Amino acid sequence: MTGTGAHIIVFGNEKGGSGKTTAAMHVAVSLARMGKRVAAIDLDSRQRSFTRQLENRMVFKERTGVDIPIPASHVVARSNLKSLDEGAAEEARKFADILAEVETQNDFVIIDTPGSDTQLSRIGHAAADTLVTPMNDSFVDLDLLARTDPQTFEIKQPSLYSDFVWDCRKRRLMARKPALDWVVMRNRISSTDTRNKRRMSGVLDKLAERISFRVAPGFGERIIFRELFPYGLTMLDLPQKSLGIALSMSHVAARQEVRELLLTLKLPGVGTKVS
Numbered sequence: 001m002t003g004t005g006a007h008i009i010v011f012g013n014e015k016g017g018s019g020k021t022t023a024a025m026h027v028a029v030s031l032a033r034m035g036k037r038v039a040a041i042d043l044d045s046r047q048r049s050f051t052r053q054l055e056n057r058m059v060f061k062e063r064t065g066v067d068i069p070i071p072a073s074h075v076v077a078r079s080n081l082k083s084l085d086e087g088a089a090e091e092a093r094k095f096a097d098i099l100a101e102v103e104t105q106n107d108f109v110i111i112d113t114p115g116s117d118t119q120l121s122r123i124g125h126a127a128a129d130t131l132v133t134p135m136n137d138s139f140v141d142l143d144l145l146a147r148t149d150p151q152t153f154e155i156k157q158p159s160l161y162s163d164f165v166w167d168c169r170k171r172r173l174m175a176r177k178p179a180l181d182w183v184v185m186r187n188r189i190s191s192t193d194t195r196n197k198r199r200m201s202g203v204l205d206k207l208a209e210r211i212s213f214r215v216a217p218g219f220g221e222r223i224i225f226r227e228l229f230p231y232g233l234t235m236l237d238l239p240q241k242s243l244g245i246a247l248s249m250s251h252v253a254a255r256q257e258v259r260e261l262l263l264t265l266k267l268p269g270v271g272t273k274v275s
Helices: 020-033 049-064 084-103 119-126 160-174 195-211 223-227 249-265
Strands: 007-011 038-042 072-075 108-112 130-136 146-148 155-158 181-187 214-217
Touching (some): 020 130, 038 049, 084 119, 181 195, 181 249, 195 214, 223 249
Parallel strands (some): 007 130
16 A cells, blocks of 8 residues: 555456456455455446456355455446547546545555456556556467567567556656556466467566566466356355365465465565465
8 A cells, every 4th residue: 555545456458358357356355355445446337247246246245144355346337428538538537536435445446447448448557556467378468568570479569558558657657656566467377388388488578578567477277267256256265165165176276376466466565475
């Protein structure tokens, strides 16, 4: 946290299916389990996946009586104004109002953005103290960050998204705010030593040095992450006798992935142990 309000963590990526909402949910619940005051803001009012997962969590708690922490949930409703400019301005005001309210009442604010380039997503990015960009471990997703030579895999130039994040950083410095901490989260990394995995590691290491981001370990391709969505649960909520879910080795490995992500983020007030 800063001295003036909550620490804001934004999960952003202009490509859908990268695991933003899953990561946002796990970080939000992990922090709440530590006793932190956590608010969640969903900027994707069309899909509302973050909001629906938190709603599912509330239903599960009420139905089972299991005592689980639930972050306060907010969604920025889409504007009904016909003018695109006026609609965008109205949504920006709604977001600013919500953020102003929750920023002073919480230790952390978790913001989930849509998997597309929208004005509201850009405004959300600009508010970040920590920006987490989940990406699948493939050159298809790497294209979000940079253009690479198809023969040598050398970096040709940063992408439009990387340029946008760089612009957010400059604006924060001009406003005399602390530097933005950008973390790229590698999801669905192969458990075996493949040529693609080695190439991805090499390119990401070079790119991280060039445009200043940190690389964080992400989540593996595990069915359990998707199976928990209807209940609003996370890996750290397991085991759950009411669902008949016992801990398997896959669950244990997934829980460790969540812990490693939390530790890598180096969030203020979060120690070296994540329960």
